[in-house]
Amino acid sequence: MKGLAQKLGIAVLGATFAYSASTAKAAAPEYGGNLNIVVGSKIPSYDGHIESTFGMIHPIRPFYSLLIRENPDNPASPTDFVCDLCVGDVPKGTEGGTKYTFKIRTGVKFHDGTPLTSADIKATFDKIVNPPEGVASSRKAYFKMVESITTPDAETLVFKLKHPSGTFIPSVAMPFNFVYSKKDLDTHGFKWHQKNINGSGAFSFVEHVQGSHVKGKKYASYHHKGRPYLDSYTALAAPKMSVRLQAIRGGRADIEFRGFPPKARDDLVKALGDKIKVQESDWNCVLLATPNHEVKPFDDPRVRRALTLSIDRMSGSKYLSNIAIVKTPGGIVFPSHPMATPMSELQANIAGYGKDINASRAEAKKLLQEAGQSGLKFTFLNRGVDQPYKIVGTWLLGQWKKAGMKVDQVVKPTTPFYASLRKKGDFDVSVDFNCQSIVNPLADVSKFLPSAGNNYANFEDAELENIYNAMLKAETQDEQKPLLRKYEKRVLNDLASQAITLWWYKINPHRSYVKGWKIAPSHYLNQSLDNVWIDAAEKKRQGVN
């Protein structure tokens, strides 16, 4: 058994290394072919401004352009943004970081032939930032700092901010900010894009059969010259993970962008060897253990602290990463971002990150005793999703048991789970989730604000709000960093309002003839497909039609 595991490990490493070596050589891209993608979620609507699911992003994003985006050639970097519809570099803030001037590309056309100007981008961001009464916008809250959007001319777009903000540029780069034609918005209204598509992306819409597939074909007038390389793509709906996995194995699909668990990766590599390439990355998603501060004894910070002190994140990382899509221990900021607290600092300053788990658990027991809660009994609410919820939840139960707690786990399907977490608040401690697209530390950590609509711990803390507000208005990272550390310490250590478990780990095994696509720290990113190409000779060698 051990031998098999070692062989698999070597095979995976070999495939990953082979990928690195092949990308290092960087063969010339080839034109042509159809990319078959498998997608594990459904499309609620085509409107990126209201949707939040990768089920919409993966099939629909290639039809649209953005003002700026993550660098498709370096998507692993959480701070590397490039122009898509603008020209030159992504602008720096002027006038004390309160003004951003974008020069817009000329000659860009929507798929229906309408020329794209700054007015279209203004109309798009007006819809996102200040939607009219009755029009939904899922990312309005990210743009609270925007004072005005103006277009001095057809090639210039100016954002004026109320105050400098480190969250602005990453928010603009979010992959949901599809640029719509002003003409469409004016003519058809703000809901037209929910059921219709007219973008300026690398591919134009061909067909969508509900529950089956979305098809796009190459847009010949795409503004990034020479791209896209593919003739077309087909996004095939496949809700079951096993189907997506076997589809890649059986040559029915070339790639899946969300990610597979380690076992699935190992199975694919074992079955197909060098026909599979594996790309892996830290993932900007994390599961939390959220105590309900309104339920006794979780109103007592000593009890909450005991919860986090009992969790052995280091050994959890070692073992869980073999069976689940989690791996990296970290604080409240995505661990690979420059703003994240290094592990050495977390170990020194934050409860539950210490090197000696036995000492941590002894302290947890002592705190529970002081709080009169020795042998604490409670129920842990979990979501009925295997990866990684149920696995991490079951692991947490074991961690708490080692500190003398008696925990029952209640697993609910998604709808009743969220009803409990968000509406009814009828839980002791619940699993919770923070998952974002663009890594935008200041925006991402708003989840821990007591006033945030998605903080389900049910508490108030003025100090946390004050630190966050100061951080939002700090202009540079040097100013933001110490405030972020203070904020993190307040959340994880002083209040222990929530406990971070392990950050997710993204594993994308795909057919090795799929070239050009690079993994990003989020399953929402790098999905324009304009840099993806198919190595036809390799595909033929693999016997895939």
Added chain:
Amino acid sequence: MYSYIVKRMLMVFPTLFGAAVVVFLLLRLIPGDVCMLKFGGEGGYADPEQIKQCQDMLKLTDPKIKQFYDYMAGFVRFDLGKSMWTQQDVTHEIAIRFPMSLQIAIMATFVSVIIAVPLGIISAAKQNTLVDYFVRAISIAGIAMPSFWLGIVIILGLLIVTQAWTGVPWMPPIFYKPIWVDPMHNLSQLIWPALATGYRYSSVATRMTRSAMLDVLREDYVRTARAKGLIEKVIVNKHALKNAMLPVVTVIGIEFAFLMGGLVVTEQVFNLNGVGKLFVESVTQADYTLTQSLVMLVVFIYVVINFLVDLMYAWLDPRIRYS
């Protein structure tokens, strides 16, 4: 006969109404709704204002009695409404999936009948012989094996066997093309789920055929036929089989109706965009309008199939008269 048909058709309405009430109430017992799921299901920030807007738009904030009235009023007008998740017409959502589910149901029924009837007859005719034991073992295995599990085994088997033989693993296509567009693609996708479900279905029918045949073969008129010197083949095929078919037809009818909406897991295993998969998605997405309509569709299919089975009884057994 005609009055019987009219009575049976009129009975459809209270049956559908009863089903409508039950499904409406049961769905609303589940906490949460489609809006909460749509805007916050992936863990991101769900703006309460946006959720409220969505709930208002879908009339989820209306009193339950008004929701039920609207639902029934739409139903009477043959307007099933729009899917709460996709905002597409429910009829459209069902229409794009129905042909495939119907095709699988027909193919599985065909597979089942061509396996079950001969095996059931042989098993009865050769009772307590090795042949009988073998047929019984095969049919019991079919009942014991869930068709979705058999489906998984079939897919894995195809992948492993084709890779071993040709070096290139092969699995059935994962998206549907109608048989009139691409017959090869269509059949290479649907034959496997038809076999997986048809096998289980045939096992039930085999056992039913066997036991019905055994009963009939013990009847006096069969003994008389044997006494008159008729050969066994004629006795079985001409005199016994038709009379033994009554319970078999019932089983086939019920199974056919089940296949139209009940292939919930098998459709997922083979990634078939059918009514069963739609059922699962509509329930997990708390899409009330779609779930309600699907339940009504399945109830309607059951009622119609049962009705047809009842009519077939009269054809199979002339002693049965409906009035």
